[in-house]
Amino acid sequence: MIRYKKLGYVALNVTDIEKSAQFYEEVVGLQLVERVENGPVFFRCSRDHHNIVLYSGDEPGLRRIGLEVEDPEQLDIAYNYLKEQGLDPIELDVKERRELKQDRTFRIEDPVVGVTYEFYSDITQVAEEFKPTVTNIARLGHVVLNVVEFDEVLKFMTETLNFKQSDRVGERVVFLRCFPNPYHHSFAIGRSNKNSLHHVNFMVTDIDDVGKARNRLNNYETPIVFGPGKHDPSGSIFLYFLDPDEMTLEYSFGMEEFPEEKHRKARLLDNSLPIIDTWGGRPDPKMAKVGKLN
Numbered sequence: 056m057i058r059y060k061k062l063g064y065v066a067l068n069v070t071d072i073e074k075s076a077q078f079y080e081e082v083v084g085l086q087l088v089e090r091v092e093n094g095p096v097f098f099r100c101s102r103d104h105h106n107i108v109l110y111s112g113d114e115p116g117l118r119r120i121g122l123e124v125e126d127p128e129q130l131d132i133a134y135n136y137l138k139e140q141g142l143d144p145i146e147l148d149v150k151e152r153r154e155l156k157q158d159r160t161f162r163i164e165d166p167v168v169g170v171t172y173e174f175y176s177d178i179t180q181v182a183e184e185f186k187p188t189v190t191n192i193a194r195l196g197h198v199v200l201n202v203v204e205f206d207e208v209l210k211f212m213t214e215t216l217n218f219k220q221s222d223r224v225g226e227r228v229v230f231l232r233c234f235p236n237p238y239h240h241s242f243a244i245g246r247s248n249k250n251s252l253h254h255v256n257f258m259v260t261d262i263d264d265v266g267k268a269r270n271r272l273n274n275y276e277t278p279i280v281f282g283p284g285k286h287d288p289s290g291s292i293f294l295y296f297l298d299p300d301e302m303t304l305e306y307s308f309g310m311e312e313f314p315e316e317k318h319r320k321a322r323l324l325d326n327s328l329p330i331i332d333t334w335g336g337r338p339d340p341k342m343a344k345v346g347k348l349n
């Protein structure tokens with residue numbers, strides 16, 4: 056089965072790439088790496104060449120998800136396994152790999168919703184460490200998808216992609232680790248009447264990052280749509296806000312980690328607001344409303 060190092064990057068379609076590039080750099084706090092003329096804009100929050108990639112699109116949404124597997128051997132195992140599963144992995148040509156600064160890379164489409172998953176094991180490492188600016192971003196944290204065919208997507212993510220369930224909230228949300236990555240979730244899916252991007256998360260290094268973000272985002276007149284609050288499932292302190300296309304982003308501090316072996320079992324948590332925010336808050340209706348899938 057596939058063994059992952061981490062959720063490597065998220066590629067988003069944005070309607071005004073200049074406005075969004077400025078926002079993701081100045082307001083979110085990502086480091087600009089590269090602008091391709093009439094092409095994508097690459098940002099990082101690690102030594103990786105990119106952890107967020109913005110593309111111009113007619114409609115805001117998720118373009119693809121980059122999954123870093125443990126090593127080239129695991130990449131080979133993943134390719135052969137996904138091919139056996141009939142998912143027709145497509146190898147990227149040299150030109151696209153050169154633009155992505157990634158070695159061998161291939162993509163599949165999930166057969167239920169059509170999300171593009173990209174697999175690689177080697178991405179160019181930037182010489183300098185990530186230099187936090189407005190927020191001490193520790194890493195790209197997770198991606199949450201709203202899906203209609205919830206059970207089918209869950210089956211694909213667990214049985215085919217080898218993601219492991221960490222917890223579920225009633226029959227509405229399931230939190231998934233990209234095994235053996237230890238974080239409580241790198242992915243989550245929510246049962247919905249529409250397939251859409253719910254949010255993209257950035258984990259921060261200090262609780263002050265959440266508190267300071269609240270005031271900074273207010274000063275930038277960036278809509279805060281939920282929090283500060285505390286999530287019961289992962290134990291993280293959170294704050295959700297909207298990007299220029301009104302796609303939802305989240306900062307979170309702290310997250311339960313699972314050992315590869317002898318870890319606790321997934322819990323079935325009550326489907327109630329206090330589980331989502333133990334501090335008693337409730338989300339703004341604008342939260343998680345914008346973001347096409349694929």
Ligand SMILES: CC(C)c1ccc(C(=O)O)c(O)c1O
Nearest residue numbers: 228286287288289290291331
């Ligand atoms: C409200 C969403 C689905 C949610 C719920 C719980 C956690 C967590 O426990 O970390 C999240 O990160 C969420 O985004």
Ligand SMILES: [Fe+2]
Nearest residue numbers: 197199256305
């Ligand atoms: Fe989240």
